[in-house]
Amino acid sequence: MYDIYLEIFNKLGIPTIFAEITWPVIPFIFVAILLILVVIFLVLMERKVLAWLTVRKGPNRVGPFGFFQTIADAIKLLCKEDIMSKDTNKILFTLAPMIVFAPIMVIYGLMPFTEKFVAINLAAGLFLVFALSSITTVGIVLAGWASNNKYSLLGGMRSAAQAISYEIPLVIAVLSIAVLAGTLNLSDIVVAQSGGVSDGVFLSWNVFSWNIIPAFIGFVVFFICSIAEVNRIPFDLPEAESELVSGYNTEYSGMKFALFFLAEYAAMFIMSVLIVTLFLGGYLSPFSDYLSVILFQNIIHSQAILDIFMHIEQGFWLIAKTYFVIFIIIWIRATLPRLRADQLMSFAWKFLLPLSLVNLTIVAVFKYFVTLMNG
Amino acid sequence: MALESTFKKEMIINVGPQHPSTHGVLRLVMTLDGEIIKDTKPVIGYLHRGMEKLAESRNYFQYLPMVDRIDYLSSFFCSAAFCYAVESIAGIKVPKRAEYIRLITMEFNRITSHLMWLAAFLLDLGATTPMFYAFREREDIVKLFEDLTGQRMMYNFYTFGGVKKDLPEGWMTKALDLCKLMPKMFDEYEAIITKNPIFMERTKGVGVLTQKMATDYAITGANIRGSGIDFDLRKTNPYSVYDEIEFNTHLSQNSDSYDRYMVRIAEMRESVKIIEQALKQIPGGTPEKLKVKSVNCGCKNEDCEFCGFDAQLVGKKLNAAVFKPPAGEAISMIEAPRGIITCYVVSDGTNKPSRVKWRTPSFSSVQVLPELIKGKNYSDLMPIFGSLDVVLPEVDR
Numbered sequence: 001m002y003d004i005y006l007e008i009f010n011k012l013g014i015p016t017i018f019a020e021i022t023w024p025v026i027p028f029i030f031v032a033i034l035l036i037l038v039v040i041f042l043v044l045m046e047r048k049v050l051a052w053l054t055v056r057k058g059p060n061r062v063g064p065f066g067f068f069q070t071i072a073d074a075i076k077l078l079c080k081e082d083i084m085s086k087d088t089n090k091i092l093f094t095l096a097p098m099i100v101f102a103p104i105m106v107i108y109g110l111m112p113f114t115e116k117f118v119a120i121n122l123a124a125g126l127f128l129v130f131a132l133s134s135i136t137t138v139g140i141v142l143a144g145w146a147s148n149n150k151y152s153l154l155g156g157m158r159s160a161a162q163a164i165s166y167e168i169p170l171v172i173a174v175l176s177i178a179v180l181a182g183t184l185n186l187s188d189i190v191v192a193q194s195g196g197v198s199d200g201v202f203l204s205w206n207v208f209s210w211n212i213i214p215a216f217i218g219f220v221v222f223f224i225c226s227i228a229e230v231n232r233i234p235f236d237l238p239e240a241e242s243e244l245v246s247g248y249n250t251e252y253s254g255m256k257f258a259l260f261f262l263a264e265y266a267a268m269f270i271m272s273v274l275i276v277t278l279f280l281g282g283y284l285s286p287f288s289d290y291l292s293v294i295l296f297q298n299i300i301h302s303q304a305i306l307d308i309f310m311h312i313e314q315g316f317w318l319i320a321k322t323y324f325v326i327f328i329i330i331w332i333r334a335t336l337p338r339l340r341a342d343q344l345m346s347f348a349w350k351f352l353l354p355l356s357l358v359n360l361t362i363v364a365v366f367k368y369f370v371t372l373m374n375g
Numbered sequence: 376m377a378l379e380s381t382f383k384k385e386m387i388i389n390v391g392p393q394h395p396s397t398h399g400v401l402r403l404v405m406t407l408d409g410e411i412i413k414d415t416k417p418v419i420g421y422l423h424r425g426m427e428k429l430a431e432s433r434n435y436f437q438y439l440p441m442v443d444r445i446d447y448l449s450s451f452f453c454s455a456a457f458c459y460a461v462e463s464i465a466g467i468k469v470p471k472r473a474e475y476i477r478l479i480t481m482e483f484n485r486i487t488s489h490l491m492w493l494a495a496f497l498l499d500l501g502a503t504t505p506m507f508y509a510f511r512e513r514e515d516i517v518k519l520f521e522d523l524t525g526q527r528m529m530y531n532f533y534t535f536g537g538v539k540k541d542l543p544e545g546w547m548t549k550a551l552d553l554c555k556l557m558p559k560m561f562d563e564y565e566a567i568i569t570k571n572p573i574f575m576e577r578t579k580g581v582g583v584l585t586q587k588m589a590t591d592y593a594i595t596g597a598n599i600r601g602s603g604i605d606f607d608l609r610k611t612n613p614y615s616v617y618d619e620i621e622f623n624t625h626l627s628q629n630s631d632s633y634d635r636y637m638v639r640i641a642e643m644r645e646s647v648k649i650i651e652q653a654l655k656q657i658p659g660g661t662p663e664k665l666k667v668k669s670v671n672c673g674c675k676n677e678d679c680e681f682c683g684f685d686a687q688l689v690g691k692k693l694n695a696a697v698f699k700p701p702a703g704e705a706i707s708m709i710e711a712p713r714g715i716i717t718c719y720v721v722s723d724g725t726n727k728p729s730r731v732k733w734r735t736p737s738f739s740s741v742q743v744l745p746e747l748i749k750g751k752n753y754s755d756l757m758p759i760f761g762s763l764d765v766v767l768p769e770v771d772r
Contacts, residue, residue, distance in 0.1 A: 054507035150388045154410065154753070233501055234573055243754055245394060337573050338501025340754040341410060 027119035031108045039265040043070045045323070046265075046330050053334040077261075080254040085148065088251065092146035097252070097259035099139030103132040104266045111273050112187045114283050114314035125186040126178065129274065130171055133229065136263065137163035140238060140248050143260070147251040155247030158341055159238035162228060165348035166235075170225035172356040173218040176363035177278045180211055190282035204288040210281040214366045217359035219279045221352050226271040227329060228348070230264065234336040235344060272325040273318065280321050283314035290314070384408060390756070392421045398495060398760075399767025401741065410753045415745040419770050426772040430731035435461055435535065436695035438728065443529040445733060446769040448491050451477075451484040452711035454533045456718035457731075459614060459707035461535050464722050465700035467693075471685035473537030474616045475657040479550070480523070480532065481615070482646040482653070486557070487516050488712035489639050489646075492764045496636070497568065499757035500577055505568055512560050515553055522546055535698070537689035541662045547654055554654075557647045561640060569640075578632040582747050582759035585630060592743040595736050596714030597642060598763055601635035603628045608710035619656065622649050632762035639764070659686040699726045713737050713764050733772055737765045 002023060009019040044059070044067065051058025059066030084093060107129050109119035122128060137159055144156015178184055181192040189211075197208045212219045228235035239247030249260045276282060285291060292309035300306055339347065391402040400421035406414040426445055430438045442457045443450035455477060462469060469477075494509040517527050522543050524530040532539055568574055584594065589602045599606055607624040609617040625641035627634035659665040669682045677683050684690070702724040709716045714736025723729040740763040747759050 050503070054504045055511055056507060150386060158410075236501065237754075243757060334504045335567065336502065336571065337497065337577060338754075339573055340577060340752055342752060343576055 027109060028105070031105065031119055035105060035108055035266050036262075038269050039262050040070045040074070042265045042269055042326065043073075045326070049327060049330045050334055053331065074258065077258040078255060082254040082256060083251075085251060087148045089146040089148070092142050093251075094256070096139045096143035096146060097256045097263070099142060100136045101139075101259045101263040101266075103135040104263050104270060107132050107270050108266070110186060111270065112190055112277065112282060113273075113318055114311045115187070116311065117315070118187055121187055122185065124184045126174065126184040126189065126278075129186075130167070130174065133267070134163065134167060136267065143252070144238075144248040147248070149251050151244040151246075152248050152250045155238045155244045155250070158244075159231065159248060161341070162231075162235065162237060162344060165345050166225045166228040166352075169221050169348060169352035169356040170229065172353070172360055173215075173222040173225065174278065176215045176218045176356075176360045177211055179360070179363055179367055180214060186277055186282075190277055190284060193281045194284050205286060206281055206284045206288065207286040210279065212279040215279065215359060215363050217355055218363065219275075221356045221359060222279065223275060223325075224352060225348075226275060227332065228344075230267045230271050232268065232329060233333040234339050236338060237341055237344060268326065268329065269322065272322045272329065275325050276318060276321040280325075283318040285313065285317050385413060392418075398765055401765070401767050401770070403744075403756075405753075407753060412748050412751055412753055412756070415748050417741050417744060419741065419767075421771065422768050423771040424768075427731050427733060430728050432727065434695070434726040435698055435700070435728060436693075438731070439534065440529070440531040443531055444768065445735065445772055446711070446713070446716075446737075446766055447528055448766050449484050449488040449712050450528065450530050451481045451532070452709050452716055453718075453733075454530070455481060455615075456707050456709040456711075456716045457720070458533045458535055459709070460705045460718045460720040461700060462690075463705040463707065464703050464720060465535065465698075467536040468684075468690045469537055470687040470690055471616065471658045473688050473690070475653050476538050476542060476688075477533060478615050478617070478620075479650055479653045479657075480520070480530075482650045483516050483519065483550075485646050485712045486643050487513050487520075489643050490516075492639065492712075492761075493564065493636075496758075496761040496764075497574075499761045500574065502568070502571075502574070505564055508560070508564060508567075512557065515556075519546065519550060519553065522549075534689060535693055536691050537687070539688075541665075541688055544661075544663050547657075547661050550650065551654055554647050554651045558644060561644055565640065569637075575633065578636060578758045578762065580629075580631050580633075581751070581755055582632045582762060583630050584635075584743065584747060588743060588746065589630075592746075593739045594714065594743060595739070596711065596764075597638045598635055598714065598736075598740060600624060601627050601638045601762075602630035608708055608715055612708065614707070614709065616653075620649055620652050622652075632758045635762040635764075697726065699724060711736065713766065713769065714739070735769045735772065737763075737767070737769045740765050741770050 005023060005026075006016060006019050009016060047069070048058045048066070050056075059069035062068045062072050084090060106120075110122065110125045110129055112118045112121075140159040141156040144152040144154070144159070147153070177189060181189040183189060183192070193210050194206050195204070195209050197203045202208075231238050237247075238244075239249065244250070249257055252260060287294070290310050290313050292313045293306065296306060296309060300309075386407045388405045388407050389402065390405055392400040402418040402421065404416040404418060405412055424444070426441065429441060433441075439454070439457065442453045445453040461467075490509040490513040494506040494513075497505040497509075520530060521527050523540070523546060524532040526532075584598060584602050586602050586604055588594075589599045589604060594602075595606065603626055605624060605626055608614065609622070610624055622645050625638050625645065627638050659668075665686060669686065672679060672682050674682060679686070700722045702722055704719070704721045706717060706719045709718075715734075716736065717732075717734035719730075719732040719734070720728050721730040744760060744763065744765075747763075748756060751759070
């Protein structure tokens with residue numbers, strides 16, 4: 001691919017240095033488009049599912065089934081006046097939404113959406129994901145502080161406290177995955193989950209080698225913590241509407257608010273992708289092989305076409321699993337009330353942290369015996 | 376100087392008058408230390424309309440529609456309180472049928488009010504779904520009210536000596552159907568709320584209103600029954616026809632927010648039973664039947680089942696322009712959804728009341744709030760304040 005790209009530059013007579021500089025940017029352009037599409041669909045899905053769960057109709061005026069409602073909302077937000085009250089710290093106030101948004105975009109680049117569709121394939125990808133997702137908290141605290149609003153400040157502080165408490169069980173739960181896969185590379189973690197347990201008819205299905213089976217407790221812990229990480233009900237304290245008006249983003253309007261909004265939904269999607277990647281076999285099909293391979297290998301003999309089919313199917317499996325996880329998150333939102341700040345803390349420290357340590361022990365013992373059996 | 380103010384440990388936060396969870400226009404000036412509430416000062420009066428003063432410049436019939444606005448979530452109760460007070464000054468007897476219609480509408484109104492409370496309370500705690508569930512059922516009842524009175528909120532249905540209209544045809548069947556449906560719906564709410572661990576965590580042991588505190592602040596209604604004090608005017612001092620109806624009052628002993636929730640849910644179930652009984656016992660039966668029978672009967676007998684006094688709608692036809700109750704005073708107390716509404720009317724023999732005084736339950740509930748919330752987490756404001764079921768127009772009047 002890079003060769004073709006370089007060729008175009010040579011033909012146009014542009015120095016190759018520009019090609020070298022712009023080449024790494026291209027995946028990010030794709031990622032940005034993907035992110036915006038995902039968020040637009042996600043917001044619509046959330047509103048539709050919530051409406052369905054709360055005996056309403058949801059958006060149904062703009063376009064078929066209200067399909068363009070989110071686009072209309074986005075245009076409205078873009079056209080809105082950017083209000084900044086008098087005593088805000090103007091630099092930090094402007095910087096905060098960017099700090100929240102940028103790391104999430106980078107995380108998109110790290111995710112293995114299919115076997116080949118990975119913008120940045122790093123050896124320490126898993127580590128970087130959590131390092132980056134912690135930065136968003138800084139942005140939220142800054143937003144709370146720079147707004148010069150007491151509700152925003154409380155929201156920002158709550159966010160900081162929450163992030164610190166929940167990242168520890170989160171990371172320990174992830175540690176068990178690193179133990180199981182023996183690597184921090186996200187693509188390798190997915191590959192390590194393929195193959196089933198042995199060669200039987202059902203036993204060779206990929207489902208049985210997904211990480212969720214040995215690390216089920218870890219999955220539960222990770223799921224709860226990731227809901228807390230993306231500030232959703234029942235852990236949406238930083239923007240608790242009934243208490244803090246709108247929390248850290250009370251003073252924000254227009255595009256700055258839209259960035260927070262975008263970041264929130266993008267983070268929700270990426271956390272679901274992460275759950276799928278780490279515990280539910282990522283882009284792998286749950287069966288012994290990809291359906292396209294099983295169905296078409298006797299009909300289509302060209303490996304290249306088969307590969308294309310396979311990639312599409314990988315994307316399909318990832319998206320399907322991800323939206324299933326997202327559906328559960330929305331379902332939780334419709335069911336549960338909000339926790340109190342101190343209950344949130346004690347839940348994290350007294351319940352989730354020991355649980356994640358138990359999980360790590362179980363997984364370590366499991367891994368020891370598996371290696372022992374395999375010799 | 377400037378430094379000193381920067382290093383202040385406590386923060387004064389102004390909650391309201393426009394805040395998503397103050398149920399209207401209450402303003403709370405709170406002193407927070409971190410998230411711990413050190414002090415709270417409720418500021419009321421943002422919705423003050425001078426209800427008491429307005430009465431003095433209007434005649435009785437002109438004031439009657441305004442009474443509905445005192446508490447827009449339970450209009451029938453305010454209306455009833457004023458009507459009972461005026462009726463006892465003027466010595467007007469109310470026919471049984473009118474009393475039964477009053478009772479049925481009041482109990483339905485109690486359910487709508489409690490449903491509205493449930494919706495707001497759970498929304499304050501961050502749960503969105505129960506709100507839509509509650510509004511779904513409330514809508515059914517409000518439709519019944521619309522059929523009956525032509526209004527969805529300010530009914531203006533009661534008049535001195537009875538009610539303005541008879542039940543429309545088919546209304547009683549619809550009401551009975553709804554009564555059959557309601558308990559299932561309450562089960563549905565309880566399934567999603569009552570045993571919800573987060574809900575229990577948020578409300579159990581939070582906002583403990585001790586019996587002494589409750590009596591000191593003159594808290595009434597479901598709040599005091601949640602504290603284990605059996606005080607229900609419908610039982611202890613039955614107005615209307617409550618003495619002809621069997622029902623229970625529900626008590627709870629832990630006096631926290633959770634118990635107040637349980638009491639209100641139980642009260643809604645009890646209200647359904649009351650309505651069912653009242654619909655069966657109503658003198659004259661269905662309006663269709665009553666119309667035919669009263670024409671055919673024509674016996675002009677005072678205690679006839681169909682054309683006697685008790686089958687009428689109004690005890691005595693009053694002329695609005697010349698209605699002058701004799702000089703005197705009267706007090707009436709009604710067990711409204713939020714507590715006891717007291718209406719005190721002084722008449723000086725003219726067509727305008729000389730003085731009208733309202734004593735409303737939410738006023739006491741707001742007063743007790745600073746004491747309940749002191750030293751608690753800021754997030755506890757919602758389960759405590761929400762569970763007291765305060766509605767602001769009633770506080771300010």
